[in-house]
Amino acid sequence: MSSVKALQKQLLAWFDHSRRVMPWRAVKGKTPNPYHVWLSEIMLQQTTVAAVGPYFIKFVHKWPTVQKLAAADLDDVLAAWAGLGYYARARNLHKCAGSVAHDFGGQFPAAVGDLIKLPGIGPYTAAAVSSIAFNRPAVAVDGNVERVVSRFFAIEEPLPQAKETLRAHAAKLAEDNPRPSDFTQAFMELGATVCTPKKPKCVSCPWQKSCAARKSGIAEELPRKSKPKQKPVRYGKVFWIQKKSKEFLIEKRAGKGLYEGLYQLPTTDWTENMKEPEGNHDARLRFKRFGADVRHSFTHFDLILEIWTAEAQKGFRPRKGKFVSAGDLENYALPSLMHKVVKMCLERKTA
Numbered sequence: 407m408s409s410v411k412a413l414q415k416q417l418l419a420w421f422d423h424s425r426r427v428m429p430w431r432a433v434k435g436k437t438p439n440p441y442h443v444w445l446s447e448i449m450l451q452q453t454t455v456a457a458v459g460p461y462f463i464k465f466v467h468k469w470p471t472v473q474k475l476a477a478a479d480l481d482d483v484l485a486a487w488a489g490l491g492y493y494a495r496a497r498n499l500h501k502c503a504g505s506v507a508h509d510f511g512g513q514f515p516a517a518v519g520d521l522i523k524l525p526g527i528g529p530y531t532a533a534a535v536s537s538i539a540f541n542r543p544a545v546a547v548d549g550n551v552e553r554v555v556s557r558f559f560a561i562e563e564p565l566p567q568a569k570e571t572l573r574a575h576a577a578k579l580a581e582d583n584p585r586p587s588d589f590t591q592a593f594m595e596l597g598a599t600v601c602t603p604k605k606p607k608c609v610s611c612p613w614q615k616s617c618a619a620r621k622s623g624i625a626e627e628l629p630r631k632s633k634p635k636q637k638p639v640r641y642g643k644v645f646w647i648q649k650k651s652k653e654f655l656i657e658k659r660a661g662k663g664l665y666e667g668l669y670q671l672p673t674t675d676w677t678e679n680m681k682e683p684e685g686n687h688d689a690r691l692r693f694k695r696f697g698a699d700v701r702h703s704f705t706h707f708d709l710i711l712e713i714w715t716a717e718a719q720k721g722f723r724p725r726k727g728k729f730v731s732a733g734d735l736e737n738y739a740l741p742s743l744m745h746k747v748v749k750m751c752l753e754r755k756t757a
């Protein structure tokens with residue numbers, strides 16, 4: 407196997423000619439903007455580069471600095487985030503912008519130890535921002551890096567148990583490298599574009615001569631993964647209340663937790679008991695069961711909601727929420743589950 411120094415040199419040389427242009431990435435030789443690096447890293451969690459591009463552009467256009475984002479109304483931030491999912495991230499993004507603006511004078515801290523204390527920043531994001539934005543030697547291990555490392559060393563231990571082993575091996579490869587910012591980006595880029603989950607393009611890989619999995623012909627089988635636990639299922643009802651004008655009722659979700667502060671169609675609680683909850687949203691309305699349920703998968707559970715519909719007669723005043731048209735929805739942060747129901751009901755899709 408080549409020495410670590412040689413491997414670093416090969417990866418950086420590959421990155422110098424293969425680096426993709428991204429709206430948040432500084433062009434070669436320019437200093438990265440920490441606000442852009444942080445914003446993109448938060449947006450990229452559990453989302454693809456292609457999906458994030460338009461959101462990133464929209465955010466930096468609306469809020470060109472972290473101070474501007476900190477001063478924005480949370481509802482506007484959530485509305486701009488709508489479609490990216492995992493809304494806790496957007497709420498933490500806003501909180502984090504507030505901390506940076508007020509506690510750090512609008513300048514992101516450079517050290518991992520300071521970054522990790524900010525809302526919504528975990529070990530991965532702290533390392534990514536510290537190394538990419540500030541050229542500090544921190545090792546950011548995302549799914550792409552885990553895949554490259556597990557293959558390069560042919561590590562058979564399955565994920566998630568192998569996480570620490572993979573981290574330690576990634577750190578060995580990154581140790582004392584001369585360009586931490588580029589190295590971190592190169593490592594991730596290699597996983598994203600060459601060492602891909604299916605059909606890795608080993609012939610284009612700068613590490614092909616030293617890669618253990620390629621030599622043994624098991625690259626595509628790695629990383630191994632433990633069988634996922636079956637997720638619990640939760641049940642509930644969602645209510646579509648429509649006026650003759652086609653406007654329908656939405657409301658702001660109260661309380662803490664999932665979807666906190668977002669808009670939704672009225673729903674019951676979601677419980678693990680299929681027969682509950684009983685009852686309908688408003689006794690003044692006559693609800694009918696829609697011909698299909700809506701299903702949605704969250705990280706920790708699957709959800710099945712019965713859809714119930716009712717016509718709101720002239721003069722009907724909801725106790726909570728407001729009637730909006732489909733065209734108004736872009737002004738409200740509605741999670742994708744709710745968009746699914748809106749689409750089904752507007753198109754009257756019953757299967």
Ligand code: SF4
Pocket residue numbers: 554557558600601602606607608611612613614615617618619620625
């Ligand atoms: S040689 Fe193939 S399997 Fe090994 S790191 Fe490169 S792309 Fe991945």
